[in-house]
Each structure stands twice: as C-alpha cells, then as structure tokens.
Amino acid sequence: MLHWSNLSVYGYLHYVQYIVFVVGISKKLEALSKQKDCEKVKKWMKSINNHIYWTAATSTSGPDRIAKWNAILNHVRDIHTHQDPLYPMCEHVISKTTDKSKWLQAATPAFYKLEKLMTNKRTMKDVAKLSPHYxxxxxxxxxxxxxxxxxxxxxxxxxxxxxxxxxxxxxxxxxxxRPQAKSQKGEPLFKISFPKARKGECSAKPHKTEPTFGYVADLMNLIFEEVFVNPVPYC
Ligand SMILES: [Zn+2]
CATH class of the missing domain: 1.20.5 (Single alpha-helices involved in coiled-coils or other helix-helix interfaces)
Structure with a gap:
C-alpha cells in the first residue's frame, strides 16, 4: 500500500502544486500585461516563468527560495545585486542589453503592480514550498x-x-x-508491443497488474460522508 509519506509519491503532489503555481502566475501576468501602462510586463513573462523553475530547482530551503524569488524584482529594473545575503548577486553574466526599453522603473504602475503580484502573502507562501523535484x-x-x-x-x-x-x-x-502480473502458474507475464517509431521491431514489456481506482471510492466517501453530509440543499 502506497502512502503519502512515501517520498517518490509525495513528489508528484509537489509537482502538481508546482504546475498549478506556474499556470496561476502566468495567467495573472498575462492579465496584468493587458492593463493600462503595463505592456512592458509582457516582455518579462518568459523570464519570470524560467525564474520560477530556476528558483524551485536550485533552492534547498524556504528562505533560499524567497531570496531568489525576490531578486527578480531588482533584476527587472536592471539591478543585479540584492540585499538578502542568501542571494546577494544575480548569477548571470552582466552584459549590456540591446533592448534597454525592457527595464522597468520603480514607482511606475507596471512595477508597482508586478511587485504586488509577486510578493503578496499567498504567492510568498507558495514560493516558500515550491519544488519541481520528481x-x-x-x-x-x-x-x-x-x-x-x-x-x-x-x-x-x-x-x-x-x-x-x-x-x-x-x-x-x-x-x-504496480507489480508485474503473473500467470496462474505463477510465471511473470509480458506483453509484446510494436512501436511505430521502431519500424516493425517488437519489444516485450512486463505486463502490469490491472490498475485500481480506490481513490474514487475514497473521494466519494470524503465528499458524501464528511463534506456534504446532507446534499439536498445543494440540489
Ligand atoms: Zn540580474
């Protein structure tokens, strides 16, 4: 029986949370870039997406993640040294950019709104536990x-x-x-596949036991026994 505490399994929940976070931030940035005087944010969307992955992939603790996360708010203003000792300087090569217009300025609507989006309580809470590890x-x-x-x-x-x-x-x-299925005699079963990419070559793969759907019963149980004990008012 698998359990949440099994790390490899737990990793997938982290991974889902990570995808959900990326999608959420992207949608908010997209909406922000359409607001008045905020078009410049559009040029940063890809960098911010990369920054989410990089922050999650290279950090080992919550404070580490937060230090790196906050650095982007300096970086978008062409400032590459930071106050947090956990991440005092950008790691990229500091080069003269060909597109100077991309830098944001402090005290402009675009920067103010970006800062608010990137550092609100909810975002920070998610950033602190961000992890793409799988x-x-x-x-x-x-x-x-x-x-x-x-x-x-x-x-x-x-x-x-x-x-x-x-x-x-x-x-x-x-x-x-899932374990490999066995025949009635107890011999391990294989299935043969002909992948199109391999032009007729076939390969034998272990035939796994049939998948189970216990989580469906668990979910139904949770919803109808614990959440909506009496569903009638919702009908
Ligand atoms: Zn930088």
Whole structure:
C-alpha cells in the first residue's frame, strides 16, 4: 500500500502544486500585461516563468527560495545585486542589453503592480514550498497519465485542469508502482508491443497488474460522508 509519506509519491503532489503555481502566475501576468501602462510586463513573462523553475530547482530551503524569488524584482529594473545575503548577486553574466526599453522603473504602475503580484502573502507562501523535484525515471508514465485525464486536444477551464491534475496525481499514487502480473502458474507475464517509431521491431514489456481506482471510492466517501453530509440543499 502506497502512502503519502512515501517520498517518490509525495513528489508528484509537489509537482502538481508546482504546475498549478506556474499556470496561476502566468495567467495573472498575462492579465496584468493587458492593463493600462503595463505592456512592458509582457516582455518579462518568459523570464519570470524560467525564474520560477530556476528558483524551485536550485533552492534547498524556504528562505533560499524567497531570496531568489525576490531578486527578480531588482533584476527587472536592471539591478543585479540584492540585499538578502542568501542571494546577494544575480548569477548571470552582466552584459549590456540591446533592448534597454525592457527595464522597468520603480514607482511606475507596471512595477508597482508586478511587485504586488509577486510578493503578496499567498504567492510568498507558495514560493516558500515550491519544488519541481520528481523522479525522472517515472516522469514519463506520470505524463502519460496526465494526458489520459486531460487530453491535449480539449481545452479545459483552469479549475477543470486543476481537478484533472489532482486526479492524475491520485491515480499515479495508487498505480505508479504496480507489480508485474503473473500467470496462474505463477510465471511473470509480458506483453509484446510494436512501436511505430521502431519500424516493425517488437519489444516485450512486463505486463502490469490491472490498475485500481480506490481513490474514487475514497473521494466519494470524503465528499458524501464528511463534506456534504446532507446534499439536498445543494440540489
Ligand atoms: Zn540580474
């Protein structure tokens, strides 16, 4: 039985939280860049996205993450030394940019609103625990599960996508570690596949036991026994 405390499983919840955070910030930046006098923010959206990944991937503690996170607010104003001793200086090569117009100025609506978005209480709380860490070995199968819950050819509203990501994580948590199925005689079973990319070459893969969906019963139980004990008023 897998448990939340199992690190490799827990990692996927972190990963989902990380994706949710990136999507949330991107949407807010997009909206901000459309406001009056804030068009410059658009030029920073990609850098900020990279900054989220970099902050999460290179930090080992909450204060470390916060120091790096805050540095971007200096960086967008062409200031590359910072007050926080945990991250006193940008690590990039300081070069003269060809596009000077991209720098933001303090005391402008664009910077004021960006600062507010990047440092509000909720954002800081999320930043402090941000982590993209996952086991690369099983990432591919996790992505395959996400695609089953959230097919790419369908556009989902944010809340729909969020629910689907959580379902993917729960399905993965329950099924990511399935053992190889055995025949009645107890011999391990394999399945043969013919991947298109390999032009007719076939390969044998361990045939896993059937997936289980215990998390569905757990969710139903939680919702109808503990959250909406009496659903009638909501009908
Ligand atoms: Zn910098």
């Amino acid at each position: 086991q690369t070995s099983s990432l591919e199968s996790f992505h395959a599960i996400i695609l089953r819950f959230a097919p790419k050819n369908v556009v989902f509203p944010f809340i729909g996508m969020l629910c689907r990501l959580y379902l993917s994580a729960m399905h993965y948590n329950e099924n990511g570690d």
